Amino acid sequence: MLMQRVITASLLFFLVGGLLFYGNDQAWAFFVLLATFLCGWEWAGLARIQSQATRVVYGALVASAAGLVFSINSPLLWLWLTLVIMAVMATMVMIYQWSAGQYLVKSKAAILVLGVLVLANFASILIEFLSVLSSAILLLSLFVVWAIDTGAYFAGRRFGRRKLAVHVSPGKTWEGVYGGALLAFVIAVIGLNWLQPVLQLSYGSVALIFSGLALFSIFGDLFESLLKRQADLKDSSQLLPGHGGLLDRVDSLLVAVPMFFFVWQWILA
Template sequence: MNSFNKKKEDTLKTRFFTTIILIPIVIAILFLLSPEKFGFIVIIVCTLGAWEWTKFIGWKSQKKRIGFAISFTIILLMIQFSFSDITKIINEPIIIYGLWIGLIWWVITIFLTITYPASTFLFNSVIMIILFGFLTIIPFYCGMMTLRTISYHTNTFLGSWWLLYVMLLVWGSDSGAYAFGRTIGYNKLAPKISPNKTWEGLLGGLIISEIISWLFITFAPVYIIPNYLKTISIIVVIMSIFGDLTESMFKRQSNIKDSSNLIPGHGGILDRIDSLTAAIPVFAGLNLLIFNGFSF
């Protein structure tokens, strides 16, 4: 075995063991923590993501990078402490605005990725890259908190199940896209941004996501399932792909491989939640703002 293959095998082993450790931790956070404590965990994740985002800006100074991350911590803490009742934030104006901003931003990313590299003129401005960071991370926080607190007083774990559903949907579609892309993938999806992604992989991801949706509808202990769930799940999966492509686009422009090495075998926080930063606010926003506010 040559050194390249051995290194690749070691990376895959590390990724596997890290995943095995992280999955129960994520599930415990979703189901065991109160909304307030859950919010603090999400703020920590967002802070680390903001710190990694500074690599897209091109900042080398740790003072600048840490200062940028702390600014997110302060903003998100101010948002969280502004809630009159954290278990009933679905009607909070700042949450509604945050989700609308998220929906609009992820529609914009479709055009940014489709027109890449023509859209790169926007990436030459530090102010624009900083703005993109806020448009990615703040709606992600709003979406996470919205989903976690759905009907909290009626069913403490209802929001936890919906969050787990979106995560499984994204992770499953990612795995399906990888498997189909590796075995039958031929037609490149976005060769200028991510050469390994294929249309066959996209199809495979959608197939797996529909299977996950069916399993959730059939077996999940959720008392009401919206009849549009399969349709909205397809939209969310497609947007999660654009979340992945958007981060890949920023990394390509910044000439970096991973956002950091915080997670052994996986890269950085943003490398793991890039798809979720799109999927979570889009799923929450479509349900809350478009389809009758989670009144399934």
């Protein structure tokens, strides 16, 4: 299983890295929209949709919505969608936790509508990110968010005592959160010193902001865990050997990456 995970992760890394540094904007957009279609197909499963035809149609709808939102090219729309999505995710996770797992989102329609908003916003910003910033800046942002997951995993296993949200994701701990934030800060400092971007703030201040932003990835992770619990699923699918589904790999990025997009434009001189 570990070897499967390593091989799959390596292939994904080289695919994304190759597209970012050796592809063009059109190739990146095609890849993002294809991934969005697959994520939409998985999201329909989280809404307990059994029909494969319906899931395919929903995936196509989500990818089309992403293309439409991107074509509108409205930073204000992206900002509002990001804030609303973040608030909805955080509220649903907290209510589920406080109710000890008794509060369920029973409406398939509500889950499907939310899926369109979340995935279309994320995908359209991901395409725009590369267009208006750079491959290196996008990759650094991804690494900082992934550092939260990695740091939380190892810190949680070694020091984890206090549960973060036991009814949503029993394995997550507050010690893991602290470890993830620390690793995100270190990765941000290393990345900023390597890229040497001209910023309006010191690298230390920006790294601190980035580690704070990366913490919002936890809500995306917890929210998908909530939906999987409701649908009685361990993984969103089996598309990625050793990893589960594509949503299982991007859930932490859904809110964090859009927030990085806006902050980068604020801090760049």
